[in-house]
Amino acid sequence: xxxxxxxxxxxxxxxxxxxxxxANLADHSAVRGCMVIKPNGYAxxxxxxxxxxxxxxxxxxxxxxxxxxIPKSFLSKEAQHVEGFxxxxxxxxxxxxxxxxxxxGVIVDPSAKLEExxxxxxxxxxxxxxxxxxxxxxxxxLPLLINQWANVVRWEMRTRLFLRTAEFLxxxxxxxxxxxxxxxxxxxxxxxxxAKFAEEWMAMPVIKxxxxxxxxxxxxxxxxxxxxxxQDGKALQAGTSHFLGQNFAKAFDVKFSNENxxxxxxxxxxxxxSTRLVGxxxxxxxxxxxxxxxxxxxxxxxxxxxxxxPAAEIDEAAEKLMRELKANGIRVKYDTDMKSRPGFKFxxxxxxxxxxxxxxxxxxxxxxxxEVARRDTKEKSNQPIDGIANYIIRLLDEIQxxxxxxxxxxxxxxxxxxDNFDDLKSVLDSKGGFVSAHWDGTTETELKIKELTKATIxxxxxxxxxxxxxxxxxxxxxxxxxxxxRAY
RNA sequence: CGGGGUGUAGCGCAGCCCGGUAGCGCGCGUCGUUCGGGACGACGAGGCCGGAGGUUCGAAUCCUCUCACCCCGACCA
Numbered sequence: 076x077x078x079x080x081x082x083x084x085x086x087x088x089x090x091x092x093x094x095x096x097x098a099n100l101a102d103h104s105a106v107r108g109c110m111v112i113k114p115n116g117y118a119x120x121x122x123x124x125x126x127x128x129x130x131x132x133x134x135x136x137x138x139x140x141x142x143x144x145i146p147k148s149f150l151s152k153e154a155q156h157v158e159g160f161x162x163x164x165x166x167x168x169x170x171x172x173x174x175x176x177x178x179x180g181v182i183v184d185p186s187a188k189l190e191e192x193x194x195x196x197x198x199x200x201x202x203x204x205x206x207x208x209x210x211x212x213x214x215x216x217l218p219l220l221i222n223q224w225a226n227v228v229r230w231e232m233r234t235r236l237f238l239r240t241a242e243f244l245x246x247x248x249x250x251x252x253x254x255x256x257x258x259x260x261x262x263x264x265x266x267x268x269x270a271k272f273a274e275e276w277m278a279m280p281v282i283k284x285x286x287x288x289x290x291x292x293x294x295x296x297x298x299x300x301x302x303x304x305x306q307d308g309k310a311l312q313a314g315t316s317h318f319l320g321q322n323f324a325k326a327f328d329v330k331f332s333n334e335n336x337x338x339x340x341x342x343x344x345x346x347x348x349s350t351r352l353v354g355x356x357x358x359x360x361x362x363x364x365x366x367x368x369x370x371x372x373x374x375x376x377x378x379x380x381x382x383x384x385p386a387a388e389i390d391e392a393a394e395k396l397m398r399e400l401k402a403n404g405i406r407v408k409y410d411t412d413m414k415s416r417p418g419f420k421f422x423x424x425x426x427x428x429x430x431x432x433x434x435x436x437x438x439x440x441x442x443x444x445x446e447v448a449r450r451d452t453k454e455k456s457n458q459p460i461d462g463i464a465n466y467i468i469r470l471l472d473e474i475q476x477x478x479x480x481x482x483x484x485x486x487x488x489x490x491x492x493x494d495n496f497d498d499l500k501s502v503l504d505s506k507g508g509f510v511s512a513h514w515d516g517t518t519e520t521e522l523k524i525k526e527l528t529k530a531t532i533x534x535x536x537x538x539x540x541x542x543x544x545x546x547x548x549x550x551x552x553x554x555x556x557x558x559x560x561r562a563y
Numbered sequence: 564c565g566g567g568g569u570g571u572a573g574c575g576c577a578g579c580c581c582g583g584u585a586g587c588g589c590g591c592g593u594c595g596u597u598c599g600g601g602a603c604g605a606c607g608a609g610g611c612c613g614g615a616g617g618u619u620c621g622a623a624u625c626c627u628c629u630c631a632c633c634c635c636g637a638c639c640a
Binding site for chain 1: 602637
């Protein structure tokens with residue numbers, strides 16, 4: 076079997092598809108725009124989910140579950156919100172099937188038309204705020220810090236596995252607060268969690284920023300985001316955290332009595348990350364040999380390959396090694412497959428992104444050593460089998476750190492400051508990446524630039540320094556730079 | 564929703580122009596030889612050729628109509 080993955084240089088888009096399919100992460104399903112997440116891909120998502128869930132709970136959030144279906148009328152209660160999602164909603168109109176009297180199989184029973192159509196949730200603000208109305212009466216009921224792990228449906232015209240599918244898995248947090256300041260703080264707390272998760276667990280550096288009015292979530296007062304840079308120079312919005320002000324409280328009449336027994340509308344936030352993160356993870360680290368996974372999220376962190384194949388003395392050594400590694404909390408597998416040869420296994424484990432591979436043959440046993448191969452650099456070395464666990468623990472950390480450092484370096488090399496429109500365009504066309512430039516702050520200019528360059532303002536970085544300058548397009552005064560990029 | 568493409572074995576494809584009842588590679592099964600970077604041989608299993616009509620003695624192949632999916636754009640996490 077020859078190498079099957081299209082190189083990134085040749086066709087980045089095809090490379091991505093190859094990785095997803097060859098590493099058995101996901102497949103297209105029988106349903107248009109929907110993917111089947113396969114065990115390898117789902118295991119990564121589970122690791123992401125578990126860690127995020129811990130982080131949410133550590134900051135006082137609890138999980139709940141709200142319905143998949145939303146009455147149509149709910150969606151139209153917040154004007155901007157409807158506008159944002161109306162074009163991509165799946166609508167349920169009937170609740171029963173019947174046999175076609177003409178023998179054409181099963182048809183929709185026309186007598187089972189719903190009084191009010193149901194919308195398959197594209198996000199749950201409306202159903203949740205309708206519910207919160209009944210839950211919140213007093214300031215003592217606040218804050219309400221709820222998250223849900225769910226699937227949502229957005230009827231996309233064009234889909235890409237993990238990055239954009241009609242149905243996807245995510246978490247959506249919906250919180251209610253007594254004060255504006257507290258809600259704003261919540262938005263930022265979550266943004267920090269997202270950034271920390273992306274950088275420390277995914278080893279994917281992100282920029283925390285604020286979205287422009289044009290890119291803001293429909294119904295939000297302010298949208299914060301984390302933006303990552305992929306290897307092809309395109310940006311990926313990896314997570315968003317919204318300060319919703321009192322928009323939904325007003326739309327759904329959610330009021331509470333404050334300490335002075337006065338009625339006030341509550342302040343809200345919502346925030347989410349999705350299986351899109353898996354796509355971001357792939358495009359941040361992987362190479363032409365396949366998937367590269369950060370150890371903290373890798374379903375299998377260490378794989379032991381017997382050379383040339385399982386045999387009594389090798390099995391024994393491998394079992395001992397596994398016990399030692401497992402005792403240290405390391406996720407380890409022993410490849411006992413009898414029918415493929417070592418070379419094939421090496422390639423296979425590299426394809427699916429196992430961070431460390433240990434090779435053990437009789438020669439190694441005689442020398443009291445194992446061969447250690449790391450996925451990120453493809454380096455191999457022989458290490459004494461005694462005390463190998465400590466070595467592996469350190470190496471996993473080192474790989475995690477190396478992936479992050481490498482990505483930070485890449486991003487630094489692909490972040491360019493420009494001061495005129497020609498440079499903006501040529502940088503976007505040549506090396507891509509983030510382009511830092513002055514902008515006059517108007518949606519009109521933003522859209523014009525998008526039209527001319529296909530790049531959008533990814534965000535206004537939170538740690539931006541103020542700097543006087545002139546908008547790259549209009550020359551009007553600007554007080555700070557913003558980040559432009561072509562994006563997924 | 565526009566443009567392009569593809570539907571034939573689990574996967575990737577050929578066959579279609581010039582109709583005669585389906586083939587190749589990989590994978591799969593059994594056996595043997597191999598085995599420190601993607602092994603080889605022998606034998607074998609596996610397909611109402613996306614669907615529906617039509618033309619014809621005969622359709623994977625020609626005609627009509629459909630359905631699905633993929634890629635590229637516009638829109639979006």
